[in-house]
Structures are given as structure tokens and as C-alpha cells.
Amino acid sequence: MSTTADSTATFELSPELEKYGRQLREWSVAELRPRARTADTEKKNPDDWDAILNTCPVPLGRPDRDDDERPKFEDGYWVSQLVFYENVCYGDLWALPLLSPGIGHLVVAEMGTAAQMETWYASAMRGESVSGFALTEPHFGSDTSQVATTAVRDGDEWVLNGSKIYCTNGARADWVTAFATTDKTLGGKGIACFVVPTDTPGFSVPKPNESKLGIRNWMTSELLFDDCRVPLGNRLGWDATGPADTSQMSGQHGALAALSNNRPNMSAMVIGIAQAALDLTSDLLAERRSDMSTRRWDAASNDIARMNAALDRSRRINFKAGFVIDHGAKNRYSPAIAKAFAPQTCDRIIRRCMQLLGAEGASKDLLLEKWYRDCKIADIFEGSSQVQRIIVAREVVGRIAG
Amino acid sequence: MLNLALDGDQQDVVEMTRDLGAAVLSPAAAATERGGAVDPAAWQALCGSGLTVLLSEDLGGDGIPSTVTQMTALEQLAHGDPQATIAAAWSGSAALFVSEHGSAMQRAALRDAAVTGPSHRGAVALYESAGSHEIATTVETDGARVRVRGRKVAVPFAERADTMIVLGRDPSNHELRAVVVPPGQEGMTVRPRAGSLGLDATEQAVVDFDLELPVEHLLAHEGLGLTVARHRLILAAVQTGMAQRALEYAGDYASQRIAFGKPIASFQGISFLIAEAFARTEQARLEILDAASLVDDGAPEDQVTAAVDAAVSYASENAAETTRNAVQVLGGHGFMTEYPVENWYRIAAFLSTVDFDPLASAFQPAF
Numbered sequence: 001m002s003t004t005a006d007s008t009a010t011f012e013l014s015p016e017l018e019k020y021g022r023q024l025r026e027w028s029v030a031e032l033r034p035r036a037r038t039a040d041t042e043k044k045n046p047d048d049w050d051a052i053l054n055t056c057p058v059p060l061g062r063p064d065r066d067d068d069e070r071p072k073f074e075d076g077y078w079v080s081q082l083v084f085y086e087n088v089c090y091g092d093l094w095a096l097p098l099l100s101p102g103i104g105h106l107v108v109a110e111m112g113t114a115a116q117m118e119t120w121y122a123s124a125m126r127g128e129s130v131s132g133f134a135l136t137e138p139h140f141g142s143d144t145s146q147v148a149t150t151a152v153r154d155g156d157e158w159v160l161n162g163s164k165i166y167c168t169n170g171a172r173a174d175w176v177t178a179f180a181t182t183d184k185t186l187g188g189k190g191i192a193c194f195v196v197p198t199d200t201p202g203f204s205v206p207k208p209n210e211s212k213l214g215i216r217n218w219m220t221s222e223l224l225f226d227d228c229r230v231p232l233g234n235r236l237g238w239d240a241t242g243p244a245d246t247s248q249m250s251g252q253h254g255a256l257a258a259l260s261n262n263r264p265n266m267s268a269m270v271i272g273i274a275q276a277a278l279d280l281t282s283d284l285l286a287e288r289r290s291d292m293s294t295r296r297w298d299a300a301s302n303d304i305a306r307m308n309a310a311l312d313r314s315r316r317i318n319f320k321a322g323f324v325i326d327h328g329a330k331n332r333y334s335p336a337i338a339k340a341f342a343p344q345t346c347d348r349i350i351r352r353c354m355q356l357l358g359a360e361g362a363s364k365d366l367l368l369e370k371w372y373r374d375c376k377i378a379d380i381f382e383g384s385s386q387v388q389r390i391i392v393a394r395e396v397v398g399r400i401a402g
Numbered sequence: 403m404l405n406l407a408l409d410g411d412q413q414d415v416v417e418m419t420r421d422l423g424a425a426v427l428s429p430a431a432a433a434t435e436r437g438g439a440v441d442p443a444a445w446q447a448l449c450g451s452g453l454t455v456l457l458s459e460d461l462g463g464d465g466i467p468s469t470v471t472q473m474t475a476l477e478q479l480a481h482g483d484p485q486a487t488i489a490a491a492w493s494g495s496a497a498l499f500v501s502e503h504g505s506a507m508q509r510a511a512l513r514d515a516a517v518t519g520p521s522h523r524g525a526v527a528l529y530e531s532a533g534s535h536e537i538a539t540t541v542e543t544d545g546a547r548v549r550v551r552g553r554k555v556a557v558p559f560a561e562r563a564d565t566m567i568v569l570g571r572d573p574s575n576h577e578l579r580a581v582v583v584p585p586g587q588e589g590m591t592v593r594p595r596a597g598s599l600g601l602d603a604t605e606q607a608v609v610d611f612d613l614e615l616p617v618e619h620l621l622a623h624e625g626l627g628l629t630v631a632r633h634r635l636i637l638a639a640v641q642t643g644m645a646q647r648a649l650e651y652a653g654d655y656a657s658q659r660i661a662f663g664k665p666i667a668s669f670q671g672i673s674f675l676i677a678e679a680f681a682r683t684e685q686a687r688l689e690i691l692d693a694a695s696l697v698d699d700g701a702p703e704d705q706v707t708a709a710v711d712a713a714v715s716y717a718s719e720n721a722a723e724t725t726r727n728a729v730q731v732l733g734g735h736g737f738m739t740e741y742p743v744e745n746w747y748r749i750a751a752f753l754s755t756v757d758f759d760p761l762a763s764a765f766q767p768a769f
């Protein structure tokens with residue numbers, strides 16, 4: 001097809017990024033997929049996870065190594081992230097928490113001073129520390145104004161009290177960004193964020209991992225802050241003497257902004273899994289072609305084409321979300337559409353794949369049933385699809401949308 | 403004349419089964435799931451209800467209820483625990499095939515088998531990779547012998563069924579045939595049970611058949627299509643009872659859980675999810691009632707099959723989506739095994755694979 005000279009728009013990735021993605025995908029299938037079933041059953045990473053990750057032919061950006069930085073691509077950082085998440089999850093997603101520094105540093109990026117960026121953000125980006133994001137409490141998740149964990153100033157320290165649940169990586173993090181209220185009467189505006197190193201006295205992990213539907217080897221931890229003291233300067237936006245010169249963003253806004261940037265990554269994760277399910281199903285059905293009537297073969301083929309088209313649609317909005325952040329023209333709706341669409345669509349794709357294969361499609365002999373259980377989380381954490389719809393509606397009609 | 407009212411007996415059955423579901427099955431559901439086997443007390447209660455093991459009076463049973471009564475009862479029982487209910491109903495369905503189509507000798511054997519006893523298990527091997535459509539298993543009669551060849555999936559209690567009914571087609575005329583295969587029969591290979599997304603207490607497995615039996619093992623084939631239709635409706639009724647339970651559970655939760663200053667049920671993003679789940683579940687129920695009444699009326703087989711195809715497909719789609727909504731309404735809590743919704747989510751999706759037809763629906767993305 002010929003293109004006019006001034007048409008530069010394209011969804012094509014640079015050959016370098018394309019190749020990086022392909023290598024990740026092949027490695028993920030070869031090395032991660034064979035360990036997926038055991039990670040699920042035993043609810044933990046394989047003991048030799050370090051050796052497994054060492055087999056990757058391309059850098060993974062591991063937080064536990066300083067010689068493993070991910071390459072930079074001209075497509076941009078956030079777009080490259082999407083390619084990373086999709087392809088590394090194509091084999092299976094069990095290793096993902098080992099490959100990401102968490103999302104605490106993203107909060108630092110939104111709310112921290114230059115000095116805090118240097119200490120916490122930079123160390124995460126260099127892969128030297130793993131962080132947890134501690135916002136959710138038993139009585140709330142979506143409504144972040146309900147933070148009940150308190151932070152009280154005592155001289156040159158902040159004293160934190162309260163408990164947090166469902167903190168991804170909590171039990172293995174080096175530090176967590178804990179959201180706490182300094183003044184309950186202020187509601188959301190009274191919420192601040194504190195960097196709490198996990199060896200701080202008064203910090204503990206009463207429950208390292210919950211018993212879950214899926215992502216069973218991921219640590220989903222309960223955290224307890226019991227008179228947990230951190231220096232004044234561990235409050236984001238502060239230094240050792242008090243408030244420093246930053247954008248004055250509240251903890252609630254900081255949390256939401258950090259989540260917003262990560263949402264397309266979570267969509268890319270489930271796109272990778274759903275694509276894996278679809279490819280596997282196409283292959284298995286092809287082997288059965290001779291056993292199927294033409295009518296049913298055609299119906300199944302049409303379904304597979306529709307599912308592939310839906311995944312491409314998920315990728316386009318995801319790339320748009322990444323592209324606009326990379327180009328400093330971030331909007332609220334792109335990541336929200338991306339995260340409202342992909343998780344539910346991918347659940348349905350995996351379910352349809354199992355259905356097309358009949359009852360054996362849902363057997364533990366295959367990974368489809370695991371992927372179906374894993375995938376469901378993407379529509380719950382980091383903002384449910386209901387919350388995403390509210391964000392999109394507000395884009396169109398303003399705050400009156402509830 | 404159109405009549406959608408249940409008669410007095412059916413109303414009693416509804417009450418009895420709803421109570422049994424709430425008092426016995428629901429409290430035992432977690433133990434059944436954990437143990438991967440139906441809780442013995444729940445099993446006993448189900449078999450004693452006369453609504454899972456369908457046995458005519460001359461065989462020592464309570465008589466065979468109408469299909470409408472049976473499906474209404476199964477829906478109520480599944481509201482208590484879908485897993486125990488379908489395990490018992492699938493198991494008991496084998497007795498129905500013999501009651502309805504068995505020779506005097508086959509019926510006598512069934513009478514002696516104590517089918518309502520605690521350890522008896524039955525199995526109907528019907529489903530294949532393409533659900534109940536395009537059955538490829540062949541049942542060929544050659545003089546005094548009958549030969550069964552094929553591969554069945556989701557065969558309940560495959561390793562230990564005392565009464566196993568295998569459905570296939572006669573290659574000479576493509577008609578349905580059913581054979582009673584004795585336990586441990588040579589030529590029957592049960593694949594090792596890997597476990598599934600859900601419903602492991604049905605002890606279902608893949609079974610390969612390549613065997614020959616005396617022709618006396620064949621069931622009479624008049625009306626067999628109607629019995630198969632009835633058997634398939636079990637799945638639809640259980641999906642629907644489970645969907646009802648899940649949406650009620652989500653509704654209760656949504657009335658208690660506060661976000662943004664109000665119970666989340668007051669947000670249309672939540673109340674519409676629950677309303678649509680309820681609406682679809684009611685429609686699935688009516689669709690099953692319609693199909694069941696056609697079975698009871700002995701309507702032409704094509705008409706019955708079409709009605710059952712549609713009811714099964716809609717009931718499964720509804721259950722899968724409704725249980726997903728229930729997980730969604732519970733948010734992070736829905737993802738935890740401490741709450742029952744994640745188990746319903748797995749069971750509904752598993753069942754939706756068992757009797758699936760790509761011609762009955764098409765893939766739909768989120769929006």
C-alpha cells in the first residue's frame with residue numbers, strides 16, 4: 001500500500017524494540033512457562049528463580065542486579081514498558097514481581113523532592129531496591145479518601161499507626177510508600193505519603209501472603225504499623241526541617257497519579273496472557289480440524305479472528321497511553337480506557353478459548369485455567385473498570401459524573 | 403393455555419430443596435471444595451431428597467419427577483452448593499437412563515445396586531471435546547455384540563462409577579445409542595485426573611472407550627434423545643441456581659460496603675451490574691422451564707434439542723458473567739478464597755466449557 005509523503009503516523013515499533021520484545025517472548029515461553037504450574041500450586045517462586053532469570057538473553061531490568069538495565073529505545077520509555085510487560089508475561093506472569101521494582105518509586109516521582117528522588121526513585125530505577133505501595137485498608141480500596149492509618153508528628157519524627165492489606169510485594173520490599181492521614185478532618189487533602197524502610201522498628205508483616213483465586217505466588221501482604229517512627233524527611237515533599245519546595249500534591253493525588261501511569265502496564269500484562277491463550281488454542285484446534293464440522297470450524301475461526309482483533313484494539317489504546325506520557329502530553333482518559341477495556345476483554349478471551357477446547361480446555365493439564373484465574377486481578381487492583389469509567393466520564397462531562 | 407405457576411407439589415419441592423440447600427449444603431460447601439470430594443452428610447441429604455437419583459417406584463425409588471420439577475429443585479439445591487448438587491445430579495442421572503430405557507434385566511440389576519446408598523456412584527459419559535454436539539463416539543451392533551469406540555470428557559466419578567452409561571451414535575444411521583458399561587470393563591481407559599479450574603468434587607476425567615460387550619448392555623433407544631436433553635438441562639439448572647446465589651451475595655455485600663460516603667449499591671455502576679445479573683438469571687430460569695416443559699410434553703426431538711441448546715448456552719454465559727460480576731462487586735475481597743465468590747467464578751467457567759457450542763454465541767469484547 002502506498003502512503004503519502006507527509007503521513008508519519010504508525011503503530012509499527014522500531015526494529016530494535018520489536019526484536020527485544022520477540023526475544024523476551026521466546027525466553028518467557030522457554031523458561032518461565034514450564035515453571036508456571038508449580039509456582040501456582042506451591043504459591044511461591046521456584047527456589048532457583050535467580051538462575052532462571054539469569055538465562056534471559058536480553059536485559060530484564062532486575063531490581064536485584066545492577067548490571068541488568070533495560071535498553072532504551074527510541075519508541076520511548078513508557079511505550080517500551082508496554083512491550084516489556086506483554087512479552088515477558090506471554091510465557092506466564094509468575095516472575096513479574098521479581099522483574100519490577102514495584103510502584104513505590106512512581107509515587108516518589110509524583111510527590112518527592114529532588115533529594116528524595118535521588119534517594120528513593122533513583123535507587124529503584126537503578127534496580128537497587130524493591131518497593132511496596134501501601135494504600136488499601138480493610139474498609140476501603142477505591143475510595144482513597146478513607147485512609148485511617150495515622151501519622152502524628154513527634155519532634156523530628158513521624159509516628160505511624162494502622163494496618164494495610166493486599167500490599168503487593170509487601171513481605172519482600174526494601175521500603176514501602178505508606179499513605180496515612182495527618183488530619184482526618186481534611187479528608188483526602190489530609191493524606192500524606194511516607195517512605196518506610198521495612199527494617200524500621202514498629203513495622204511488621206502479620207500475613208505475608210493471602211490465599212487467592214490467582215497470581216498465587218505473588219506476595220499479597222498485610223502490613224502493620226505500630227508506633228512506627230520515620231524521620232521527618234521520609235514524608236514525601238518534606239526534608240529534615242519540614243515542608244520543602246514541591247508541587248504540594250496531596251498523598252491522595254500522588255497515589256492516583258502513580259497508579260494512572262502504571263495502568264497500561266497492567267493491561268499489557270493481561271494482553272500478553274490472553275494472546276498466549278489464544279495462540280495455544282488456535283494450535284490445538286488446528287490439530288482437531290478434521291474432527292470438526294465445517295460449520296463449527298468456521299464459527300471457531302471467526303471467534304479467533306474477533307479475539308485477535310480485540311487484542312489489537314487493546315494494544316492501540318495502550319500505546320496511545322504510553323505515547324502521550326512519553327511526549328509530555330499525558331491525558332487522563334487514555335490509560336483509563338486502556339484499563340477499562342483490556343482486563344474484562346482478556347478474561348472473556350481466555351474463557352472463550354477454554355470453551356472452544358471443551359472441558360479439557362479448563363483442565364490443569366493446560367495453563368488456560370491458571371491464566372483465567374490470574375487475569376481477573378487486573379480488573380480489581382490499580383483501579384477497577386468501574387473507577388476507570390468514572391475517570392472517562394469526567395473527561396467528557398466533568399466532575400458531575402459520579 | 404399458558405401457565406407459569408408451579409403446582410402445589412412443585413411448590414413444596416421448592417421449599418424443601420431451598421431449605422436443604424441453606425441448612426445442609428451451603429454450610430458444607432467449603433469442606434467439599436477443600437476436600438475435593440462431596441461432604442458425606444451433604445451427599446446423603448442429596449440422595450435422600452429423591453431429586454438427584456431418579457428411580458422409578460418399582461425399583462425402590464420415589465418415582466421419577468417431571469423434568470420441570472427436577473430442574474426447579476436442582477436450581478434451589480445449587481443455590482446452597484452448586485458443586486455437591488451437580489455431583490449428585492450427574493451421578494443420579496445414570497439411574498434415570500436405566501429406569502427409562504433399561505431392559506427387565508438391567509432394571510433388576512439397578513434395583514439390587516442400592517443406588518441411593520452413600521457409596522454408590524453413577525456416571526453418564528456424554529460430553530466430548532465439542533460438548534454434546536457432533537458426538538463422535540460410535541456404538542455399533544454386530545449380531546450379539548455391541549462395540550463402543552470413542553473418547554469422553556468430563557465423565558464424573560470416572561474411576562469408580564458403579565453404573566456407567568455411555569452415549570454414542572450408530573454409524574449406520576447416525577442415531578443415538580446408550581450402553582451400560584460395567585465397572586472396570588476391559589477397553590475402558592480412564593486418564594489420570596489432573597484437576598480442573600473448578601468442580602473437582604465431581605471427580606471428572608477423560609475416558610477412552612474401545613470395547614465390546616454382549617448386546618444386552620444396550621439400552622432401548624426409543625425416546626433416548628429426550629433423556630439426553632433432560633440430562634443436559636441439569637447443567638443449566640445448576641448454573642442458574644449458582645448465579646442466583648452469587649448475585650444475592652453480591653447484592654448483600656454491596657448494601658453493606660461503604661465507598662465515597664455511601665453503600666456501593668447506591669452507585670449505578672454496581673446496581674446495574676446486579677440488576678442485569680438478576681434479569682439474565684430470571685430469563686435463564688424461564689428458558690430452562692420452557693425447555694423442560696417440552697421434554698415433559700414429549701415434543702419432537704429437534705424442537706427439544708434446539709430449546710435445550712439455547713437454554714444451556716444462555717444459562718452458562720449468564721453464570722460465567724454473573725459470577726464474574728459478583729467477584730467484581732466484592733473488589734479485592736472477591737479475589738480471596740475466604741469468600742465463596744471466587745469458587746463460584748471457577749465453577750461457572752468450568753461448566754461453561756462442558757456443553758459449549760460455538761454456533762450458539764459469539765465472542766464479545768468488554769465494549
Ligand SMILES: Cc1cc2nc3c(=O)[nH]c(=O)nc-3n(C[C@H](O)[C@H](O)[C@H](O)COP(=O)(O)OP(=O)(O)OC[C@H]3O[C@@H](n4cnc5c(N)ncnc54)[C@H](O)[C@@H]3O)c2cc1C
Nearest residue numbers: 133135136140141142166167168384386669671730733734
Ligand atoms: C492481589 C491484590 C493485590 C493488590 N495490591 C495492592 C497494592 O500493592 N497496594 C494497595 O494499596 N492495594 C492493593 N490491592 C488492593 C486493590 O487496589 C483494591 O482491592 C482495589 O482498589 C479495590 O478496592 P476494594 O477491594 O476495597 O473494593 P471497593 O473499593 O470496596 O469496591 C468494591 C466494588 O465497588 C466498585 N465501586 C467503588 N466505588 C464505585 C463508584 N463510585 N461507582 C461504581 N462502582 C464503584 C468497585 O469497582 C468494586 O467493584 C491489591 C488487591 C489484590 C486483590
